[in-house]
Amino acid sequence: MYVNYPNPLKMANGAPISSLGVSHKMHTLAPDANGMVQICHWRDARWHSAIVLQKVFLKGLLWIEAYEQHLATGRDLAEFVHTMAETV
Amino acid sequence: MSADIVQQQMIQEAMKAIAERKPGRSKLVYDKTRRTIVAVAVGVDTPRALNITADDADMFAIVTLSSHWLRKQWPEIEKGAIVSVRFSRWDDGDAFTQCDLGPQPSSSIVEGAVQLGKELDSSDDKLTLIVALNASDASKRGVATFVAPNGSAYQAMGWRANESIDVVFADVQPELGKRRSGILETTILSDKSVLIIGLGTGGAHAAVELAKCGVGHFALVDRDRLSVGNVVRHPGGISQVGRFKVNVLRDLIHDKNPDAEVLIYPIELTYADQKILRELIAKADVVVCGTDNRPSKLLLNRLCVEANVIALYGGAFRRAYGGQVLRVRPKQSPCHECFVAAMPEEASDVEISSDSDANDIAYSDQPVAVEPGLSLDVLPIANMLTKLALLELLADKPTSLSLLKRDYDAPWYLWLNRPEPGTNYASWPPLSESCDEMTINRWYGIYFDRDPACPVCGDFISSIAASYGLDPNSLPSLPEEE
Numbered sequence: 001m002y003v004n005y006p007n008p009l010k011m012a013n014g015a016p017i018s019s020l021g022v023s024h025k026m027h028t029l030a031p032d033a034n035g036m037v038q039i040c041h042w043r044d045a046r047w048h049s050a051i052v053l054q055k056v057f058l059k060g061l062l063w064i065e066a067y068e069q070h071l072a073t074g075r076d077l078a079e080f081v082h083t084m085a086e087t088v
Numbered sequence: 089m090s091a092d093i094v095q096q097q098m099i100q101e102a103m104k105a106i107a108e109r110k111p112g113r114s115k116l117v118y119d120k121t122r123r124t125i126v127a128v129a130v131g132v133d134t135p136r137a138l139n140i141t142a143d144d145a146d147m148f149a150i151v152t153l154s155s156h157w158l159r160k161q162w163p164e165i166e167k168g169a170i171v172s173v174r175f176s177r178w179d180d181g182d183a184f185t186q187c188d189l190g191p192q193p194s195s196s197i198v199e200g201a202v203q204l205g206k207e208l209d210s211s212d213d214k215l216t217l218i219v220a221l222n223a224s225d226a227s228k229r230g231v232a233t234f235v236a237p238n239g240s241a242y243q244a245m246g247w248r249a250n251e252s253i254d255v256v257f258a259d260v261q262p263e264l265g266k267r268r269s270g271i272l273e274t275t276i277l278s279d280k281s282v283l284i285i286g287l288g289t290g291g292a293h294a295a296v297e298l299a300k301c302g303v304g305h306f307a308l309v310d311r312d313r314l315s316v317g318n319v320v321r322h323p324g325g326i327s328q329v330g331r332f333k334v335n336v337l338r339d340l341i342h343d344k345n346p347d348a349e350v351l352i353y354p355i356e357l358t359y360a361d362q363k364i365l366r367e368l369i370a371k372a373d374v375v376v377c378g379t380d381n382r383p384s385k386l387l388l389n390r391l392c393v394e395a396n397v398i399a400l401y402g403g404a405f406r407r408a409y410g411g412q413v414l415r416v417r418p419k420q421s422p423c424h425e426c427f428v429a430a431m432p433e434e435a436s437d438v439e440i441s442s443d444s445d446a447n448d449i450a451y452s453d454q455p456v457a458v459e460p461g462l463s464l465d466v467l468p469i470a471n472m473l474t475k476l477a478l479l480e481l482l483a484d485k486p487t488s489l490s491l492l493k494r495d496y497d498a499p500w501y502l503w504l505n506r507p508e509p510g511t512n513y514a515s516w517p518p519l520s521e522s523c524d525e526m527t528i529n530r531w532y533g534i535y536f537d538r539d540p541a542c543p544v545c546g547d548f549i550s551s552i553a554a555s556y557g558l559d560p561n562s563l564p565s566l567p568e569e570e
Binding site: 020021047048052 | 381382383386390425428429436438448449450451452453454539541542543544548552
C-alpha cells in the first residue's frame, strides 16, 4: 500500500519519509523505485490469508491519522499507532 | 638348526595361531630394543617387548568389494575376463573401498581389477583381486565369502605391490535391511515417496533419517547453497561448502540408502513455482516442510490441502529455546492457516538463523540479530518431524510402530529446550521438581480445532458473508484463478 501523492512525502523535519527505508518509527516498508512511501501493515512474515483487505485499508486510514499527529507534534508516528495484531 | 631358521619357524607358528585365533607355542612381540618384530616362546618374559595379538591382526589393511556389483560382473569373470574396478584409498592405504559402493569417494583413487584364480603380476600400484573357490564349511561363511549366482562360495585376496590384502564383501541392501528388520520389514518403505521442502538443519536431518529407515523415493526442494556457517548444525560438512543443499543431501541419502531415487529441485518455494510444486506434491505420500518463513509454509499448506496430501511443518523457536511440529491431515485436522489464526504468537516465533530471516522482520531503525540455536536443540524437533513422517508413511502397513497411533494423534507438538525468559514458558518448574506440570525436555501433543472460517480448509466466504448478514448464494462467483 503506497502513498502516491504527494511525492515526496515529508516528515515533520522536512526530510522525505522514503529516505528512512524500512522504518519502524514511521511504520513504513521499502519505498518503490520512484520514492513513493509504502505503508507497513502486515509484513510477509506476519501475513496470512484470513487478513482481509478491509483491515489493510483500515491500517492505511490509521497511518494517515497518525501521520497528521506526527506533523503536528514532531513525535514518531509509531507513538500514535500500534503494530497490527495478527489475530483475525 | 640356525637361529634364523628357528626364528622363522616360530614366526610361522605364531602367525598361524593368530590367524586361527588359537593359543600356540610361539607368540609375536615387538622388540623395542631391536625395533623389530620377533617370535618368542609362550611364557617367556619379554619386558622390553609388546605382544602382538589376534586383535592386532585386524589392524591390517582391508579391501571392501560390493557383492551386488560382483554378481553383475560374474558371467564375464567366470569366463576368465579381467574386470576393471576402482577403489577409494583411505587412511594411508589402511582401507580400499570400491568406489561403486557410495556416492562420495576418497580423493585418492586406486585402479584395480578382479579376476578368477590366475597368476598375476602385482608389482605395480594396481590393486588386483584374485577370486578363488572357497572350500570351507558353508556355515562359516561370513563377510569374507562371496556367493556367486550359481550358489558356489568364493573367497578373494587382494594384491598390491607384491603385498597381500584381505578382502571382504559388502552386500549392501540385505545388510541395511537386516539392521532395520526388528522394527521395519526390509522393503516396507521402498515404494514410499517423501517430498522435503527446505533443507536446513531440520529438513536435512529428516531426509537422512528417512533414508536410514529405507524410504525409497525422495524429492528435495531448496534453493540455497551450503555455507561455512551452516556446518555447525547441518549434516553436510566443510568439504561440501558451496554446493547446493539439494546436491549435498542427495549424496548423503545415497550414502545411507544407495538404491533410493532422489530427485532434486534447486528452486525456491514461491507462488511462481506452484505448478511444479503441485506436480511434486501429487506424487508424494508425505510432504515435510523445513522452511522457516511463513509465506512458504502457507503456500505449501494451501497446495497440500488442495491435493489432499499430508504435510508436516517443523520449526525451531528463536535461538531454538524450543520448537514445534504441526501435522496437517487435510480436512481432518487443523491446517497451517487454522494454526496461525488460533495461535499467532506460536506461529510467529521462529528461529532467526540467517541474514535473510532477519531482513524479513527487521526495520532500518530496529535491527534483528541473527541468533541461531544449537544443533543439539534443533535435533529433537527434527527427530519428531521424522517420526511423524514415518508414522504417516506406515499408516496403511502393520508394523510394531502401529502401536504409536494412539500416542501421536494430536495435530500440534511442542518441545522446550529451556524456559526462555519473556515467553509464556518462563515460569515452567524445574525438570527435577515436576511430576505432572509441563517442563522442558518433553514432547506435548496439543489439540485445537479447525477454523470453520479458514480460507484454506474451511468455508471462508460463507463465514465472511454471515458476518455481514449476507446470503453467500447471492454473491457473484469469484473469478477463476490464473
